[in-house]
Amino acid sequence: MHPAPRLLRRPSALSLHFPTPAWLASLLIAAIMAGLGGCASLPSNVDRPVSTALAQPETTSLGRLVQTQSAAAGAGQRSGFRLLSGADRAYTSRLALVEAAEKTLDLQYYAIHADASTDLIVARLREAAKRGVRVRILLDDLHTVGPDAQVLQLAFEPNIDIRLFNPVPGSRGSMLGRLVGALGDPAQAQRRMHNKLFIADNALGIAGGRNLGDAYFGQGQDSNFVDLDVLAAGPIVRDLSRSFDSYWNNPLAYPVQTLLTSEEVAALKKVPTAAASQAATDSTESKANAVLANAPSAPPPGGATASTSEAMAASPLGALAVPSLLDMQRLPLTWAPAIMLADQPSKIEGDEGDAEPTVVDGLLGLMQRAQKDMLVISPYFVPGERMLDVMKTMRERGVRIRVLTNSLASNDAPLAHAGYARYRERLLDIGVELYEMRTEQGGERSAFGSSMSGSGNGGGRASLAGSGDGSLVGGSRASLHSKALVIDERLVIIGSMNLDLRSKLQNSEIALLMRSPDLAQRSMRLIEPTMLTGAYRVESKDGRLVWHAPQGSGLPDSTTEPDASLSLRLLLKIVGPLAPEELL
Template sequence: MQYPCPTLPRRFSTAWSALAALIVAAVIVGCASLPANTGRVASQSFQSPGQTALGQLTAQRRVQAGARSDSAFSLLENVDNALAARLALVDAAQKTLDLQYYAIHADASTELILQHLRDAARRGVRVRLLLDDFNAVGKDAQVLRLAFEPNVQIRLFNPLPGSRSSLVVRIFTSLKDVDRIQKRMHNKLFIADNAMAISGGRNLGDAYFGGPGGSNFVDLDTLSAGRIVRDMSASFDRYWNDELSFPMEKLVTQQELDQMRSAPVASAPDASQQGKGTAPAVPVVATNTSAVMPDVTRAAVADAKPAGYDLRSVPLVWAPSILLVDKPGKIGPDDDEADAGDTVVDGLLALMNQARQDVLIVSPYFVPGAEMMKVFAQIRAKGVRIRVLTNSLASNDAPAAHAGYARYREALIALGVELYEMRADQEGTAAGIGSGIGSAGGSKSGVSHASLHSKAAIIDSRLAVIGSMNLDLRSQRQNSEVALLIRSAAVSRLAARQIETTLAQGAYRVAVENGSLVWRAPPGAAFKDTTSEPQATARQRLLMRLIAPFAPDEML
């Protein structure tokens, strides 16, 4: 007897179609390989920063301050200044702009930065953009169009041969090379004329500048000037000229970018380029940018003017400093891992182990592993106080990372480590976490969901380490990272004050009472104590339980 074939419901039919498409894509790219990375031309950072306006400004301010130290710093503690400072550096640059990032998202704030970069390139500034290849997919791949501007070069670090149609497809079609997927360039640097720079944990995109919708990543940056910037540029050059750095044109063409665009968006040519050839203008990468531009972005644009964010008067602290940076070999093939040497996280742990009084840690993804647990035990054995601010399950955008952290909560508390988990919303606190770390300043972004993204450590109230690293095995062993070590009581106090404001107003203290975990609200807070993961949904709790048994620490 012949039985009729059943008809699948539409949602299942769609799902199977999507799965089939993934399988076909995987087969197609299964034999794909990267092109030979030959013919690259090495280039270096601008070697005479003192000849530029930014270099001269730095020298003048050092004389005015009577400073002995050759480097200066200013914390960019809110989203207004974080965006405004970047725009100010681009607009002030005369020779070079070097940007190194893990992720750049195609949205309103990025379009604003790209437009300023395009204008800088058209007035003769050389722009080099080094981007980790993993997230340059789908809509976000459109930022690569900047490479078609004169005076702009883009290179992609540790590229994958898989599809760029979406991140899901990218991962699926690259599973044959899991080790390469895992090793990413996580560095973040924004350098102008080798004279002033911005570093920290912030990627580029609306979520990092207080844009509307989704999660608002609470972050921390540092504006630097002087000798330390030359160290940053040396690090940038090393990555830029590394064999894992591929010219963008070898990996994706303008025609491929056109095919990935959901809808063509016209962009008027810049008046300064009329009659100067046919180089395409950078198109708007966010549809109807003027309509979706967040209020915080508009405010930052105003602040970028000399009257609002003036590099001539921004507060600077002159202090001794060291750049902690991983070598590109850390991301290389397995047989090159020995070339990585001591890592940024190794150096940070060694500094913590020298603490005499207290260590204050901010790490959004906190998965210590056995080695770090030994270091924490050694620190606590000397009577040193350790406080850690990390994400709660509700505020964490990576449930797998939270599952890894959760394994160590009770053991950390048993050591005497004080654990704090940030609330997922910015409402219901005594004064809001807006006055704390990574606040939105005077702007109102309308974002109710916050996710901690700052990475910092304050040691004995005199050493501040601010960078791109998390305290997890991924940052320690797989991702490349960069961080500033600043020996300054003033910088340490300012950073610690912001962190402690968040601890006191927008975070739960995690404790073990009667054998069970409890989350204690700060005194006077509008939110209450709880005995379960605060604000987490049933779906989040279930997902964490499902992931936990199958997620080794080194993969989180």
């Protein structure tokens, strides 16, 4: 068995609390001593001009197209949805939204990484702003560090505003500087905005688990996140925009200009050698072209290599990005009743006296209504006593519960796995079926791959339905990052939340709940093959845990955490019990 590389990092601030090695502690102390002469603080009396989503989306081409398709489907107040399972589909859909936007683009993310996939999105955002589109980017502050801070340069360009949510004072030169800045109020620094939204003209939007960066779009050098998004159209998008506005206009949202100058942002960028700079440029272009070239499409006329415009036209929203191909029939949507579950910004403000039910509270309520079965996909699954009790009651009523989460080897945050491991045997005892993602996937389409073949297009357009859903991972190593629930084969929930205490108590989250047997069945057809062929099934047998190898893998069953190195297993045993699970 081969240990997985620890190259991906969990989107959380958990490093603020866990024990650190002696050398890191020494560095931390040195940094603290260096900063004692003048503790950083956030600016006061910040000017935050209030702005809101586009009030009349029907005045845009996207809005009119959504209206036309809604009327043709007799949708009424229902909203339209399309699962975006493949990395190529998820990426080109975002690019196409940028291309199609006429008046507004609103992006809300926990993290935006400076790499090839983001470079192309940033370039397209600049082009949109130049043609008069108002661009608002709301970004959690924690990871705006070093080279990843370069996206903040957009804030100094016309028609583009960026606000940083819940900023941590102090240096942005490294994550160590972030940790030092958090020491003034560690409890507040732990609360992070984890929401993910990408909205064009308040008419179409994308929600789900992905941040922006190579590893989220199948372009990671060594490992990639397995993720799931949903494209939304119609009334639900206006709900998403209202949630965005509530965070954008919140006192915790600081315009970049109040925290940094353009020169200070530029100083955080690494200066490569001339050779390295050229290599990086070549790599960026080749990766971006590869992503576009891999967009699901029919071969171009004459068998020639597809140009960028042709690749865009073949993406799920490409028809909306090219005026001559505005044809909503190429974007089949499932129309269904839906609601948005969203945490209020007050959760991050730490207003305990006026706490409202959270997204995870809402999910617990929905679980208790399940009659037959529930499928849970959560990368970081730390149920806590309350959720465990809910699941026990469900099992007593005969509800089948299946959970797909990360294995120790595939988990980008092994200490988060420690919280899950505490509950594993008790979950098995009450009859919960546990599946743990294997980091080595069998092929490009084995992780939530092309299992929606032939569904939903009605006209046999292979470029938009069927195998066009693509794969989630561009390479063989994978880490589960999708967050979804399917209840009774009729309710589907997709969002940014994990089923853990961090999502319940610390992070703000957002999710879409769709009541649609069609979407539920499509989701299950995407997920279930991975559970069988890309995950270990865990069983308690004769008082010990057994990991049954994925079907067709040819691997033996295991009685220890499969694929994990000895050091990881020791970490789980020794450090894991010390970690407070509400921070995992």
